[in-house]
Amino acid sequence: MRWSKLFVPTLRDAPGDAEAASHKLLLRGGFMRQLHAGHYSMLPLGWRVHEKIAAIIRLHMNAVGAQEFHLPTMHPARIWQQSGRWDLMGDEMFRLQDRKGADLALGMTAEEIFATAALEITSYRDLPQQWYQIQTKFRDEPRPKSGLLRVREFYMKDAYSFDIDEAGLDASYEMYREAYIRIFKHLSLPAVPVEASSGAMGGSGSNEFMVPSDAGEDDVVMCTKCDYAANSERATSALAVIADDEGPAEPELFDTPGVRTIAALAGFDGGATAENQIKTMVMMADGAITLALVRGDHSLNMQKLVDGLGVNDLRPATPDEAQATLGAMPGSLGAVAVAGLKIVADPALQGRTNMTTGANIDDKHYRGVSVERDIAVDEFMDLRDVAAGEACATCGAELEIIRCIEAGHIFKLGRKYTEAMGVFVLDDNGEKRVPIMGSYGIGVGRAMAGIAETHHDDNGVIWPVAVAPFEVTIVVVSMRDEATVEAGEQLWRNLRARGIDAAIDDRDARAGVKFADAEITGIPWRVTVGPKGVAAGNAELTDRATGTTVEVRLADIEQQVVDAIEAARIPTGAEAPLL
RNA sequence: CGGGCUGUAGCGCAGUUUGGCUAGCGCACCUGCUUUGGGAGCAGGGGGCCGUGAGUUCGAAUCUCACCAGCCCGACCA
Numbered sequence: 030m031r032w033s034k035l036f037v038p039t040l041r042d043a044p045g046d047a048e049a050a051s052h053k054l055l056l057r058g059g060f061m062r063q064l065h066a067g068h069y070s071m072l073p074l075g076w077r078v079h080e081k082i083a084a085i086i087r088l089h090m091n092a093v094g095a096q097e098f099h100l101p102t103m104h105p106a107r108i109w110q111q112s113g114r115w116d117l118m119g120d121e122m123f124r125l126q127d128r129k130g131a132d133l134a135l136g137m138t139a140e141e142i143f144a145t146a147a148l149e150i151t152s153y154r155d156l157p158q159q160w161y162q163i164q165t166k167f168r169d170e171p172r173p174k175s176g177l178l179r180v181r182e183f184y185m186k187d188a189y190s191f192d193i194d195e196a197g198l199d200a201s202y203e204m205y206r207e208a209y210i211r212i213f214k215h216l217s218l219p220a221v222p223v224e225a226s227s228g229a230m231g232g233s234g235s236n237e238f239m240v241p242s243d244a245g246e247d248d249v250v251m252c253t254k255c256d257y258a259a260n261s262e263r264a265t266s267a268l269a270v271i272a273d274d275e276g277p278a279e280p281e282l283f284d285t286p287g288v289r290t291i292a293a294l295a296g297f298d299g300g301a302t303a304e305n306q307i308k309t310m311v312m313m314a315d316g317a318i319t320l321a322l323v324r325g326d327h328s329l330n331m332q333k334l335v336d337g338l339g340v341n342d343l344r345p346a347t348p349d350e351a352q353a354t355l356g357a358m359p360g361s362l363g364a365v366a367v368a369g370l371k372i373v374a375d376p377a378l379q380g381r382t383n384m385t386t387g388a389n390i391d392d393k394h395y396r397g398v399s400v401e402r403d404i405a406v407d408e409f410m411d412l413r414d415v416a417a418g419e420a421c422a423t424c425g426a427e428l429e430i431i432r433c434i435e436a437g438h439i440f441k442l443g444r445k446y447t448e449a450m451g452v453f454v455l456d457d458n459g460e461k462r463v464p465i466m467g468s469y470g471i472g473v474g475r476a477m478a479g480i481a482e483t484h485h486d487d488n489g490v491i492w493p494v495a496v497a498p499f500e501v502t503i504v505v506v507s508m509r510d511e512a513t514v515e516a517g518e519q520l521w522r523n524l525r526a527r528g529i530d531a532a533i534d535d536r537d538a539r540a541g542v543k544f545a546d547a548e549i550t551g552i553p554w555r556v557t558v559g560p561k562g563v564a565a566g567n568a569e570l571t572d573r574a575t576g577t578t579v580e581v582r583l584a585d586i587e588q589q590v591v592d593a594i595e596a597a598r599i600p601t602g603a604e605a606p607l608l
Numbered sequence: 609c610g611g612g613c614u615g616u617a618g619c620g621c622a623g624u625u626u627g628g629c630u631a632g633c634g635c636a637c638c639u640g641c642u643u644u645g646g647g648a649g650c651a652g653g654g655g656g657c658c659g660u661g662a663g664u665u666c667g668a669a670u671c672u673c674a675c676c677a678g679c680c681c682g683a684c685c686a
Contacts, residue, residue, distance in 0.1 A: 041635060041647070042620045046679040056619095066678065121684080138686090171609070171684060185686050237686095246685080331683075344683080438686060472686030506645050541646035559645055569645095 030499070032534040032546070037074050039549050049244040051481035052176025054490045058549045060498075067173025067181030069474070074550060077498040079184070082216060082480075083163050083473050085495060086186045089212045093204050095159040095188055100142045102165050106132035108141045112449040117341055123167045135167035140442065140468060143189045144450040147464065153193050153456045156464060157201055161188035163473065175244055177478035178434065184473040191447070191464040193456065198465045202234075202441055205469040209238055209437050212471065217493035218479050220436045223249050224259035226332050234441040238471075239433035242482045249433045250415045254426030262332035265411055266419035266428055268377055271304060276383030280365055280395040280403055287392065289360030291325045294385065294394065301325075301385035301396065307378060307404075309362045309387055311346040311355065314338050314371070318346060318354045320364045322374040322404070324381075327413040337373060337410035355389045363387035364404045365395050372405055375412040434479045442466040490551035491574050494597035499532040501590055502552045504543045506559035508535060516568070516583060517558040523587050529594055548573065554593060556586060 036059075043053035055061050060075030071079055087097065109115035109122075115134070123135040136142070143160055150158060166185045173180050190201035206222060213220035220238035237260055239249050250264035251257070259265070285297060291308060294300040306325030311318060312334065319338065323329050335343045352358050355367070363386040364372050378384075382399040400406065417430045444463045447453075453461045477496075484491045494500055501524065505517035517533055524531040532552070534543045540559070547555045557569040557578075568586045570593070571578040581589050 038618085038636095039647095040619060044679095045620065046614075048680065063678090166686075168685075172680095172682095174680080179685075183686070187686085435686065470686050475686055504645090509644075537644090539644055539646080539648065541644095541648085543647095544645080545647050557645075561645080 030532045032502075032532060032543070033536045035074075035532075036072065037546065037550065038072070039546050047176065049175035049178060049478075049482070050485055051178065051244065051478040051490075054481055054485050054549070054551075055176055055478070058489055058551060060550075061177070063176075067170055067179070069177060069180060074498045075477075078477055078492065078496050079473060081496045081498075082476050083184065083186070085215050086212055086471055086473070086476075087163065089208050089215065090161050090186065090188060093159065093208045095161045098143070098146070098160055098162045100136070100139055100146075100162055100164060102136045102167070104134045104136050104142060106134060108145060108450075109134055112141050112144075112446055114141070120171075121169050123169050136164070137166055137168045138185075138468075138470075139164070139187055140189065140446040140466065141450060144446040144452055144466070147191055147447065147452045148450065150191065150452065150464065151454055153454050153462065156191055156193045156454065157197050158191040159188065159201065159204075160191075161186060161469075175478070177474040178244060178482075179246070180474065183475065186471045186473065188469040190467040190469070191452075192467075193454070193462060193464060195465060198441055198467055202439065202467050205439055205467070206236060209439065209469070209471070213238060213436065215495060216476060216480060217484065217495065218436055218476060219483060220479075221249075221251075221258055223251075223433075224263050225438065226260060226262040226336050233443055236439050237435050238437035238439075239431075240436050240479045240483060241431050242434045242479065243432055244478075244482050245432045245434035247433050247435050249431050250428050251431050252421040252424060252426055253429055255421060255424040257421050257423045257428075261414060261430065262330060262336075264415045264428075265422050266415045267422045267425065268419070271381070273305075273382040273384075276399060277397040280398045282388055282390075282393055282395055285361075285392055285394045288394070295325075299396075300394075305384055307363065307381075307384050307386035307398065307400070309364050311351040311359070311362060312343060313346045313350065314343050315340040316342075317371065318350065319371040319373065320367065321412055322364055322372065322378055322400075322406070323413050324375065324377045327375065327377060329412055330414045333410070333412050334373070337408075337412065338371075357387065357389045357391045361387040361389065361391050361393060363389055363395060363398075364406075365389075365398055366403065368405060371407055373408050373410050373412065374400065374404070374406045376409050377413060378406075379409050434475070434482065436476055436479050437469075437471040439469040440467060442468050485551070488545075489549035492551040492553055494553050494594055497530075497553050498550060499552050500530040500594045501532070501554040501556060502547050502550075503531065503533040503556045503558060504540065504547060505533065505535055506540045506543075506557060508537045510560040510563070513558055513560050513563045516563045520556065520558065520568070520583075520587060524590060527587070527591055529591060531590075553597070554590060556590060 038059045040057045043057050047053040061069045061071050064070050125133050163186045167182055170181050192198045220240045222236045223239050225235045225237040248261040250259050288294050288297050291303050295303050303326035308323045308325050310321040310329045321334050348359050378400045384398040385396045388395045419428050421428050444465050447464050453463050456462045481490045503517050503521050507513050521533040553573045555571040566583050567580050568583050569578050570581050
């Protein structure tokens with residue numbers, strides 16, 4: 030393309046409300062513009078990047094034998110009601126009505142729709158099936174943020190596997206997991222697979238692909254030594270065993286005037302250190318008061334509680350609700366002798382004795398509490414946040430917590446959707462079998478933002494060759510010098526003839542403007558053709574990433590550019606596509 | 609949904625505290641001349657429902673109320 034004809038509205042200053050690096054730089058580079066919160070218009074340069082990313086994902090999906098579909102993005106309510114997610118999805122689903130008053134939804138994911146298509150699979154011989162699409166998804170996010178990182182309308186590659194049994198699902202899942210590793214490598218996204226919570230999708234297992242970045246929204250617990258990595262919503266650690274005294278035969282009530290917090294009780298004469306306290310969290314889980322107990326020095330992870338209880342809606346109870354149920358205000362709450370409420374406790378409390386906790390009487394606590402003896406715990410389940418510095422449960426080394434962007438997520442779904450939609454096949458005994466599903470997602474725009482977050486400097490994004498809007502741009506320093514123009518134009522023609530995605534900056538602008546635009550748009554290679562160089566038979570080749578410039582004979586520049594780009598097209602170490 | 613902040617030209621901002629004259633600055637844009645290897649110089653010029661609505665006032669960008677929108681921090685997810 031010719032810059033003189035391109036619409037690339039680069040900005041010297043980023044809009045004041047942009048915060049994340051990718052957000053600022055994608056705006057400044059003229060890649061995109063915000064239409065309203067969570068909805069972005071892709072401008073020509075941005076769309077080129079977006080499409081290159083989509084093409085790479087498509088390449089690797091096709092390589093493992095997945096078949097591309099294109100489903101409607103507007104769905105009838107009926108299909109979502111059938112799976113139960115019409116209600117489950119709540120406010121996150123965009124809903125509308127047609128002229129007849131029929132309820133419709135904008136698709137936020139497509140399990141139900143693909144499962145509907147799967148109704149026509151009738152024989153076990155047709156399994157497994159690997160299906161995918163790259164299609165717009167709508168989610169009414171409570172808080173869109175950070176440019177393309179969290180939006181309400183986005184392209185997602187969503188793939189679905191259908192297998193006859195668990196072993197088949199395991200194989201499909203592993204196939205996608207490996208394909209994802211190849212995809213992220215191809216995209217130059219340093220994504221690591223981590224154990225994850227399945228959240229609202231349900232299912233038996235899931236991995237997220239996490240890109241370390243301060244702009245991310247997830248905390249990932251990573252071992253500094255072995256390859257253990259898990260989302261904090263799932264992560265565990267090894268705790269030192271605490272040896273308790275047996276304590277008294279029954280809990281002792283004692284006065285704790287004004288003591289409202291774990292810390293206050295730890296500093297109170299006759300109190301207890303935090304690790305010898307029981308923290309009682311009063312939660313409202315799907316409308317029912319539930320007590321969640323963790324050790325005093327631990328913090329409750331809400332997602333773990335959601336997963337452990339299998340509920341949809343969870344929030345802390347209000348102080349009034351807590352008082353109405355337990356008879357005391359937060360600060361004096363406990364679970365000793367509480368009956369009629371669901372009580373769950375973190376395993377760190379299992380077997381503990383001689384503990385201290387609230388007595389459900391304002392300004393009074395119990396000491397000498399034995400967890401199993403004095404509290405009617407329904408179930409022990411992992412509930413606590415792992416803290417940095419704790420020991421890895423696998424190898425014992427120190428754990429660290431790293432902020433990450435979730436670039437992909439794969440799930441073993443189970444039979445929830447196939448069952449709901451009534452999908453079945455006949456097996457080799459003529460018996461009805463419900464296929465088991467997996468689902469596998471990558472956000473295209475999010476990947477783009479993730480690349481920008483991990484590949485930029487103060488002057489702009491530094492695109493990897495594989496996704497760059499152009500692989501090389503030729504800066505013609507002076508449009509007034511005929512020999513220079515001709516040298517630039519000829520190089521441009523030759524590079525394109527050799528399959529290089531090249532642009533030429535033929536604007537009648539000052540060189541500085543062209544250099545700045547080449548940098549802010551992040552094109553990985555720049556060839557500078559200027560009057561002095563051309564007169565001497567030279568051009569310059571500049572590497573955007575390092576800023577280094579080498580002088581190259583005009584006769585050699587074409588080959589040198591081709592070599593540099595071809596070497597970078599598939600990142601070193603990436604497996605060749607399995608086509 | 610809770611907390612904090614912000615809406616003035618395409619972008620970045622000042623002006624608002626203490627109401628007052630034609631609403632200002634930089635960048636960008638248009639015209640002309642000069643310039644042409646790191647975001648040019650000079651001269652001239654265009655562009656504003658001051659987020660929306662109501663109110664107070666002789667008079668509102670400025671004060672009051674309501675609403676809308678956007679950003680950031682928390683609860684939610686590719």
